[in-house]
Amino acid sequence: MATEAQWRRVSPPRSEVPPYSQFVKPIQKSQQDDREYRIIKLDNGLEATLVHDLKADKAAASLDVAVGHLSDPDDMPGLAHFCEHLLFMGTEQFPKENEYSEFLSKNNGASNAYTSTSNTNYYFSVATAQLPGALARFAGFFHCPLFAPSCTSRELNAVDSEHKKNHQSDLWRIFQVSKHLSKDGHPWRKFGSGNRESLSKAAKDLKAKQKLPLIEWWSKEYCASRMHLCVLGKESLDELEELVSTLFSPIPNRQVDPLPMFYDHPFGPDEKGTLVSVQTIMTMHVIEISIPLEYQGFNWRHKPANFLAHFIGHEGPGSLYSYLKQKHWVSGLRAGPQVAVRGFEFFHLTIYLTSEGFKNYKSVILSTYKYLSMLRESTFERYHQEEIASLSETRFRFLEKKRPDTY
Structure with missing residues (x-):
């Protein structure tokens, strides 16, 4: 500010x-x-x-x-x-x-x-x-x-x-x-x-x-x-x-809160731990895990949720995606924070299932939570954050010029 x-x-x-x-x-x-x-x-x-x-x-x-x-x-x-x-x-x-x-x-x-x-x-x-x-x-x-x-x-x-x-x-x-x-x-x-x-x-x-x-x-x-x-x-x-x-300048200032915030998260203890099945219009099999997250706007400098997404979305050896892919259960995986509203967020894991993965969806969910537990118990070396920062700096340095109407 x-x-x-x-x-x-x-x-x-x-x-x-x-x-x-x-x-x-x-x-x-x-x-x-x-x-x-x-x-x-x-x-x-x-x-x-x-x-x-x-x-x-x-x-x-x-x-x-x-x-x-x-x-x-x-x-x-x-x-x-x-x-x-x-x-x-x-x-x-x-x-x-x-x-x-x-x-x-x-x-x-x-x-x-x-x-x-x-x-x-x-x-x-x-x-x-x-x-x-x-x-x-x-x-x-x-x-x-x-x-x-x-x-x-x-x-x-x-x-x-x-x-x-x-x-x-x-x-x-x-x-x-x-x-x-x-x-x-x-x-x-x-x-x-x-x-x-x-x-x-x-x-x-x-x-x-x-x-x-x-x-x-x-x-x-x-x-x-x-x-x-x-x-x-x-x-x-x-x-x-x-x-x-x-x-x-003719637009009036009405003396109201310039930035209304909604800090109360809509998913409290009574709303967590649910499994919901949705019949889709398109033919697809997807697991979406939504974890309530406090507002991350104040953490803009260090981005801890993006740090976590880096490991969950990683596709190399030893990753969650690599394990599930070897089982022929998934075709893709995305993870990261999502700003739902100014005041609270969700951390979303979206897992795209194969037909075999759909049959074993409970095992996919269990594997995902075990991987999250492993990350929770892990110690991360400093170079991980430095690598993420370096990649971000490189992307910013070589940023492509966008059209005015999409900039």
Whole structure:
């Protein structure tokens, strides 16, 4: 977390550009990286990472809001997702319903968004010369959306259609089973995507031009201090920061918690030690072992969960995978931490079984837990961590340049 001493106050020469703060510490980047970077913080609390790329074939931007479907009202599952859909449908500055999408389409661009457990992310790409116009339309989502009643039915249908499509997704089905098996009353159990039934009241209120509950929810949760923006363009860093300060300073700071955390893990003692069978749509045999894990964000420097994953996912002689492969029980194995939400995680082991392995799934599980017990009793030499760090450093040094819209 940056301290106040690491920010320098900037008052732009043009009076119409609001002042902001500039992060003064050098930003470490790959030796292969020819882009330039700068981080600024607006007076409303929004932080923005600016990227200057003179060779860019497209400009791009993404804004992340630190609120997701775990913050849905208990009686209105899917409201965060519904809100995400409706923000695209016009703003006070650009009231035409599809103005944003049409502008991007005419200028070789595209856009999308997603709602996760504790974040909602919006992003777009556009022809480099049209970045200012795209950003002007984009910024309005977060301080003056119209929530036009005329769009309500169509967007409700879109949300409902997404939900129905998910019925055929094995990953989504297994995810929902996991949520259902968690603690009673825990936010993790919430139905994040929503559907017509769960959102009908919100839609009716909008059609009747009543503010409750969607607009009140947006007014409370969409706070500038919860937002992180990234903008990539050909403009200089000075030009980008003035553009961002001008367009995004109107977003209000609502004086709420800038980073809501969910530290209470949904899988306590009563929820552990269960074996659940799921009939899949696709033909596959997989064992997934999920181990509750405390939040690892504070361990970013040493990454102990990744250290453990290095050994569990190892495929050389003496490894778990090697043993199971010799038995003809598995075709693949993956292991590692997964951030479920900002506040708690899982350590997942995913084991892909052969037909023979499926017949012996209990032996596969037993072998896995014995291997974990062996690791728990082991002493690890220092060179293991140094090797992992060296590989990570090499990957960072020779990082390939990504497209602006996926960066």
